[in-house]
Structures are given as C-alpha cells and as structure tokens.
Amino acid sequence: MNTPPLRLTHRQTDAHKGNFGRVLLIGGSRGMSGSIALSSIAALKTGSGLVTAMVPSVCLETVASFHPGVMTIPASDEDGHFAVAASAEVIDAVQDVSALGCGPGITTQKGSVAIVEHLVSMSHVPRVFDADALNILSRSNLTKRLTGDIVLTPHPGELERITGVSRKSRASQIAASQKLAQQTGAIIVVKGGPSVVVSPQDKWVNTTGNPGMATAGSGDVLTGIITSLLGQGLSTWNAARLGVWIHGLAGDLAARKHSQPGLTCVELLESVGAATAKAIADGGAEPSSPTALE
Ligand SMILES: NC(=O)C1=CN([C@@H]2O[C@H](COP(=O)(O)OP(=O)(O)OC[C@H]3O[C@@H](n4cnc5c(N)ncnc54)[C@H](O)[C@@H]3O)[C@@H](O)[C@H]2O)[C@@H](O)CC1
Ligand SMILES: Nc1ncnc2c1ncn2[C@@H]1O[C@H](COP(=O)(O)OP(=O)(O)O)[C@@H](O)[C@H]1O
Numbered sequence: 359m360n361t362p363p364l365r366l367t368h369r370q371t372d373a374h375k376g377n378f379g380r381v382l383l384i385g386g387s388r389g390m391s392g393s394i395a396l397s398s399i400a401a402l403k404t405g406s407g408l409v410t411a412m413v414p415s416v417c418l419e420t421v422a423s424f425h426p427g428v429m430t431i432p433a434s435d436e437d438g439h440f441a442v443a444a445s446a447e448v449i450d451a452v453q454d455v456s457a458l459g460c461g462p463g464i465t466t467q468k469g470s471v472a473i474v475e476h477l478v479s480m481s482h483v484p485r486v487f488d489a490d491a492l493n494i495l496s497r498s499n500l501t502k503r504l505t506g507d508i509v510l511t512p513h514p515g516e517l518e519r520i521t522g523v524s525r526k527s528r529a530s531q532i533a534a535s536q537k538l539a540q541q542t543g544a545i546i547v548v549k550g551g552p553s554v555v556v557s558p559q560d561k562w563v564n565t566t567g568n569p570g571m572a573t574a575g576s577g578d579v580l581t582g583i584i585t586s587l588l589g590q591g592l593s594t595w596n597a598a599r600l601g602v603w604i605h606g607l608a609g610d611l612a613a614r615k616h617s618q619p620g621l622t623c624v625e626l627l628e629s630v631g632a633a634t635a636k637a638i639a640d641g642g643a644e645p646s647s648p649t650a651l652e
C-alpha cells in the first residue's frame with residue numbers, strides 16, 4: 359500500500375469553514391483562464407474552507423463560471439493581463455488569507471512582475487510560486503528577496519531558467535534545488551516522474567504519479583493542492599510533500615479509470631477529493647476527532 363508522508367485527521371463534528379483556511383490564488387490572463395481556475399478548484403477539493411481567485415478583470419466571468427464555490431476578485435487589467443495598478447490591489451486582497459498561490463497563467467508582463475515583486479517579501483503569508491511567477495523570479499533576479507514560508511514548484515524548464523541547470527540532468531536539478539533551498543529557505547518541488555521535494559536540509563522522493571500526468575494543466579492543479587494544505591496550517595515541508603503525494607495519487611486514480619493518454623487536467627481534478635481522502639488517518643473511513651492537521 360502506498361502510504362502518505364504524513365496524515366490528515368478527521369474533521370470535528372462542529373467544524374466550520376473558518377477552520378480550514380482562506381486561500382487566495384493569483385493568476386490567469388485572457389487565453390489562460392483555465393489555469394487559475396484549475397488551481398482554485400483543486401484548493402477547494404483539498405479541503406480549503408474559502409477559496410478566492412484574483413484575476414485580471416477581463417477574465418473574471420470565465421474563471422468564476424467553472425465552479426460556483428470559487429469566489430473571485432477582479433483586478434485592474436490591460437490587454438488581457440494584470441495591469442501595474444493590480445499590484446496595489448493585491449495588498450488589500452491578501453489581508454486575512456492563510457496562504458496564497460501565484461503564477462498559473464499570469465504571464466510575465468509588467469503588471470505581473472509588479473505583483474510578484476510585492477509578494478516575495480510578504481513574509482506574514484505562506485506562498486506558493488509556480489509557472490510564470492517562477493519565470494518572473496528568475497528574469498527579475500528576485501530569488502534573493504524571498505522571505506518567509508515559500509514553496510516553489512518548477513518543472514525542469516522553469517528550474518533551468520532559475521538556476522541555469524540543464525532540463526535534461528535530474529541529478530543536477532536536485533543538487534541545484536538543494537542549493538537554492540539553502541539560499542532562500544524555500545521548499546522546492548522538483549517536478550518530474552517522480553517529483554522530488556527538497557528542503558535546505560533534506561529531500562523526499564514521491565511514490566505516486568504516472569506519465570499520464572504529462573498533460574496541460576496538471577501542474578496548475580498541484581499549485582492549488584499545496585496552497586490549500588499551507589492554508590490549513592501545514593508547514594511548507596509537509597504541505598509540499600503531502601501535496602505532491604495527493605496530486606500523484608489523483609493522477610493514478612484517474613489513469614486507472616481513463617487510461618494514461620485519456621487523462622486530462624479535468625479527470626485529474628475530479629480525483630483530487632478521493633486522493634485527499636486516502637491521506638486522512640485510517641484512509642478516510644470513519645469520521646472521528648480532531649480538526650487540526652498532522
Ligand atoms: N488551461 C490553461 O490556461 C493552461 C495554462 N498554462 C499556463 O501556461 C503558461 C506556460 O506554461 P508552460 O509550462 O506550458 O510553458 P513553459 O515554456 O514554462 O514550459 C514548457 C517547456 O518547458 C520544458 N519542460 C517542461 N516540463 C519538462 C520536463 N518534465 N522535462 C523537461 N523539460 C520540460 C519543455 O521544454 C517545454 O516545452 C503557465 O503560466 C501555465 O500556468 C499551462 O499550465 C497549461 C494549461
Ligand atoms: N512522467 C511523469 N510522471 C509523474 N508525474 C508527471 C510526469 N510528467 C509530468 N508529471 C507531473 O505533472 C505535473 C506537470 O506540471 P507542469 O509542467 O507545471 O504542468 P502545467 O504547467 O501544464 O500545469 C507535475 O506535477 C509533474 O510532476
């Protein structure tokens with residue numbers, strides 16, 4: 359049996375949505391509305407109590423239409439992506455959030471750069487940076503300004519842009535990620551088959567997942583899962599490891615049903631709830647006690 363790196367516990371009978379985190383997902387652009395919707399819905403399916411997507415105003419209706427449980431905040435936009443003015447609006451939006459994820463579909467236009475520049479130093483909020491947020495970190499030389507609880511989720515192409523190591527050498531990717539983790543304090547998910555999670559002191563190799571997950575949008579789902587777990591109070595190390603494990607298991611459950619070639623981000627997303635249940639103490643069978651995770 360494939361066991362999770364740690365367990366979630368059952369919800370107390372008197373639990374309410376405020377117990378399970380309020381998370382914010384920042385991203386999307388005209389043409390990539392699906393990306394941030396995938397992250398947001400994945401966060402709901404991993405158990406977040408409240409999920410809000412902050413998106414360029416132009417794609418708000420599209421993002422909002424995918425799942426009625428996702429709330430949306432419209433941000434100033436320009437030509438289909440975030441305008442520079444959106445970076446000031448982010449400061450209001452992060453009030454009271456327990457975690458945020460940034461990057462899917464965000465583009466590397468200057469409004470997005472301004473947002474990421476604000477987020478790198480918001481040390482009071484645990485943050486996940488993915489996709490174009492990672493490309494912005496590398497292009498704008500922002501990695502040295504990362505502070506607080508941070509998870510980076512690069513695929514080998516993004517990692518190459520940040521560290522310069524070849525997308526073809528797995529050993530170099532792990533070594534460079536370890537060094538980056540030591541320099542920044544961030545936890546780094548080195549995506550692949552299998553994904554490896556690296557901390558400044560340690561590394562962990564995932565035991566779930568399959569090549570059917572090499573499909574558009576599967577990483578966007580992971581961003582939402584890890585953000586959700588951070589928002590529920592897990593440490594960056596635990597949220598990254600358990601998030602990667604749940605994501606891979608969702609891929610395995612979906613591939614069993616739909617085949618690896620037939621697996622898309624939609625089938626992956628549909629399996630996130632079932633995979634999360636497998637991470638609950640005793641396999642999610644019987645509700646018992648307590649609320650807190652770990
Ligand atoms: N429905 C949507 O709106 C979607 C939007 N997406 C967004 O599209 C933007 C661009 O992301 P992409 O990742 O497609 O573009 P990138 O240009 O960052 O990455 C694609 C390239 O990276 C390299 N690469 C990726 N995985 C690799 C691996 N395992 N081994 C070796 N090389 C690898 C390959 O050279 C590949 O062509 C992001 O903002 C992302 O969030 C994508 O997630 C797809 C779905
Ligand atoms: N061969 C594979 N085996 C296991 N997992 C894989 C494989 N290929 C891709 N994945 C997983 O799928 C996800 C792809 O992420 P990413 O490239 O960011 O996708 P996108 O940006 O399109 O959403 C990662 O979590 C990665 O680990």
Ligand SMILES: [Mg+2]
Nearest residue numbers: 489513577578
């Ligand atoms: Mg990606």
